[in-house]
Amino acid sequence: MMGRIWAVAAVVLKELYRRKDVYVLFILTVILTLMAGSVNFFNDHNIVRYVKEICLLLIWIASLVIAVTMAARHIPMERESRTIFPLLAKPITRTEVLLGKFVGCWVACVLSMLVFYAFFGVVCMAREHDYTVINYLQAFLLHTWMLAIIVAMTLVGSLVFAAPSSTNTIILVVCTGILMVGRHLGKVAMAQHEPMQTLLLVLYYVIPHLEFFDVRDLIIHAWPALTWTTMGLAGAYAAVCTTFFLAMGAVLFRRKSLT
Amino acid sequence: MASQAVICIRDLRVEYETPGQPPHAAVKGLNLVVNQGETFGFLGPNGAGKTTTMNVLLGFVKPTAGGATIFDVSVGNPSARQRIGYLPELTYYYKFLTAVELLRFYGRMFGLRGAEMERRIETVLNLVELQDAGRRQIKTYSKGMQQRVGLAQALINNPDLLVLDEPTSGLDPIGRMTIRAIIQRLKQEGKTVFFSSHELGEVETVCDRVCILHRGAVCAEGSIQDLTRGKENLEEVFLEVIGFKKAGESLS
Numbered sequence: 001m002m003g004r005i006w007a008v009a010a011v012v013l014k015e016l017y018r019r020k021d022v023y024v025l026f027i028l029t030v031i032l033t034l035m036a037g038s039v040n041f042f043n044d045h046n047i048v049r050y051v052k053e054i055c056l057l058l059i060w061i062a063s064l065v066i067a068v069t070m071a072a073r074h075i076p077m078e079r080e081s082r083t084i085f086p087l088l089a090k091p092i093t094r095t096e097v098l099l100g101k102f103v104g105c106w107v108a109c110v111l112s113m114l115v116f117y118a119f120f121g122v123v124c125m126a127r128e129h130d131y132t133v134i135n136y137l138q139a140f141l142l143h144t145w146m147l148a149i150i151v152a153m154t155l156v157g158s159l160v161f162a163a164p165s166s167t168n169t170i171i172l173v174v175c176t177g178i179l180m181v182g183r184h185l186g187k188v189a190m191a192q193h194e195p196m197q198t199l200l201l202v203l204y205y206v207i208p209h210l211e212f213f214d215v216r217d218l219i220i221h222a223w224p225a226l227t228w229t230t231m232g233l234a235g236a237y238a239a240v241c242t243t244f245f246l247a248m249g250a251v252l253f254r255r256k257s258l259t
Numbered sequence: 260m261a262s263q264a265v266i267c268i269r270d271l272r273v274e275y276e277t278p279g280q281p282p283h284a285a286v287k288g289l290n291l292v293v294n295q296g297e298t299f300g301f302l303g304p305n306g307a308g309k310t311t312t313m314n315v316l317l318g319f320v321k322p323t324a325g326g327a328t329i330f331d332v333s334v335g336n337p338s339a340r341q342r343i344g345y346l347p348e349l350t351y352y353y354k355f356l357t358a359v360e361l362l363r364f365y366g367r368m369f370g371l372r373g374a375e376m377e378r379r380i381e382t383v384l385n386l387v388e389l390q391d392a393g394r395r396q397i398k399t400y401s402k403g404m405q406q407r408v409g410l411a412q413a414l415i416n417n418p419d420l421l422v423l424d425e426p427t428s429g430l431d432p433i434g435r436m437t438i439r440a441i442i443q444r445l446k447q448e449g450k451t452v453f454f455s456s457h458e459l460g461e462v463e464t465v466c467d468r469v470c471i472l473h474r475g476a477v478c479a480e481g482s483i484q485d486l487t488r489g490k491e492n493l494e495e496v497f498l499e500v501i502g503f504k505k506a507g508e509s510l511s
Contacts, residue, residue, distance in 0.1 A: 007367040011353060018355040018396075082351035086412060089317045089345035089422075090368035091337045258319050259311075 004092045008100020009107060012074060016108050025112050028062055033119040049220050052124060056216045059116045060143075064175055066112055067147045071105045071154035072167040075253070084258060095250040102151055102246060109147040113140060124219075134225045135218040141231065145238035146213035150175055152245035153208070159252040175210060182211045208241040265420050265451045266293040266316065270325035273311050273475075285311040287475040288325070293453055293468075295419075298446045300462040301455040303472035304501055309455045310348075312472070313424055316453075317345055329420065341369065344413035348424040350405035354398035358389055358408050361397065362415050369416040383411040386441065403434035410441060421445060423454035427461060439465060463493045473501045 032055050075098075078084040087097065121136040150171070157167040181188075185207075189200030212234055217223055271289040274282040286308040293299045303309050314320040316327055318334050332339040352361055362380045371379060384390045387407040392400065397408060406426070413421060426442070427435040435458070442452060442465050456462050462469060463483055470480040478500040479486060486496050 003367055003370065007364055011356070011364055014360070015353070015355055082347070082349070083353055085317075085319065085347050085351055086345060086365070086409075087368075088319060089340060089343065089347075090365060091340045092368050093337050259314060 001096060004096050005100045005103060008087075008092075008097055009104035012101060012104025013108055016070070025062075025066070025115070028058075029115055029119050032058055032116065033123050048128065052220050053216070055120055056219060059113075059120065060214075060216070062116070063109065063113055063143065063147060064150065064172065067105065067109045067150045068154050068168055068171050068175070069164075070108060071101070071151045072158050072171065073164040074101045074105065075155065075158045076164050076167075079258065088258070094253045094256075098155060098246065098249050098253050102155060105151045105155075106144075106148050109151065110144045113144055113147070117143075130222060132219075132222050132225075135222065138226055138231060139215050139219050142213040142215055142234055145235055146210050149208050149210065149238055149241045149245065152242045152249065156245050156249045156252065159249055159256060178207055178210045179214065182207060182209050208245075209237075212237065263295045264292045265295050265297075266291065266299075266327065266329055266453060267331075268292070268312070268316075268325070268327040271312065271315060271322055271327060272324040273308070273315060273320060274323040282323075284323075285475055286315075286322075289472075289475070289477060291470060291477070291480075293451060295451055296449050297468055298442070298452040298466045299454070300466035300469035301453060301472065302457075302459070302462065302469055302497060303455075306474075307472040308475040309472055310424065311475075313422060313455065316422060317343070341416070342419045344416065344418035344421045346406075346409045346413040346421070346423045346426050348428055350397075350402070350409055352397055352405070352408060352412070355396060357394050357396055358384065358400075358411065359393045361408065362412060365412045366415045371416070379415060379417070383414045386414065386444075387411045388437070403430055403437070406430060406434060406438065410438065414445075418450070420451045420453065423452065425456055426454060427456065427458055435461070459493045459497055463487070469493070471497055471500050 035051060035055050035058075078087070078097075084097075088094065117136060117140045121133070125131050125133070125136075153174075154167060154171045157171050158164065161167045161170065182204075185200060185204040189197050189204055192200060215226065218225065268289055268291040271286050272284060273286040274284050276282050289308070289312060291312075301309050301312070311320060315322050316329065316334055318337065318340065321335070327334045329339045330342055353364075356364065359380055362383065363376060366376045366379060380393075381390070384393045387410050389404065389407055389411065392404060397405060400408065410426070413423070423442070427438050430438065439461060442454075445452060446465065452465075466483060468480070468482050469486065471478045479496065483493065487493055490496050490499075
């Protein structure tokens, strides 16, 4: 089973490499690094923080776009180009195909984030002589775990919505919405009257809280690193959310008509 | 010794649902047995239910009623496809891969590894005469070459049953001849071949038995010799059983 999942994942990565999307990513990385290279241009720490914040925001936007656009197109593309037929004529289940797509897309996201964080981290640390490697590592890990949830969620979207462009738009809006207002939803709910209060509270507990994984401030303000228990809990939460979306995707894919 | 049934279809019915309309039956109570070592032609006009039946055999479509087994395993079970090679009508492959990479990918689906995998890739590429082009991306291939890659991927697991959906469709005479020669060779090796085609001359040349499907039901089934007895050729039989031309009438 794992062999088949890895084989599908390898084709996703090979496609990414041959489509040359990866080169756009490297150009973006170079631009980010150049920006980060000017962090103590005026020897003003406020500017340093401001530029780092902008760089990290760009990394976050790029990661969201990469994860969503890549995961949104794979299964519809298999159906549209009909490559799904010779594939499913082999002894592979639809769940294995879905898992292979997930692994491929997520590994691609992790690799691209590794490049972003490595360039950004090396340049920032070299300029500031502030070697808080652990903060960069924690921010990177939490970011990639969040991307696992987003990739799984997008794969579900690609099985529900007809066109990859619809999936892209809806998932990007949902993710941005959660990242921006997710943490405030509980407080907002408490200020409402019934039944709005219950509705908002249910929504608060149902949505995947992507904002839990946003620890950019660890890097920007060089805050103390998180405890590894907190990291473990965040990892477990990401695993639960990802598994839930993948299970939902597997059920939808099994029921989906291919003809 | 009795022949072993490779494909066994029992009372197969497939209906397609269209919102606001009554269900449309694409296949109506089909019964069919294909035995080991046979080259079986699955014929019928467009819309007869051939592709739907093949889709059921490959697990792409769930039957509304009845069912089918391949090597005594229900077609709903992915392990039923362990001994099948499938060639779709058109070339539906990852065109950014080379033929070798594509074959390695599909080989992994069957659990092939290492030296065994490389040996098998070399064998099938030689068989379809693509050994020199194996390291080129499929998007650079001609249509005939792409169809031969298709045949190579269908043979990567050395299958006991080949399901070919119009294997020579759209090919030039040389391409057709090559594919036909490969089918003949597989037949000599004792493989079971189940294929649909509109090229009735070709079917007459390579098939042992045929089934003619029309509007989702079997109109005629038997050996080529039995069906063409007293007739000019298979085409005459075909047109007659689907009601296009009455017996003895000439198209001219």
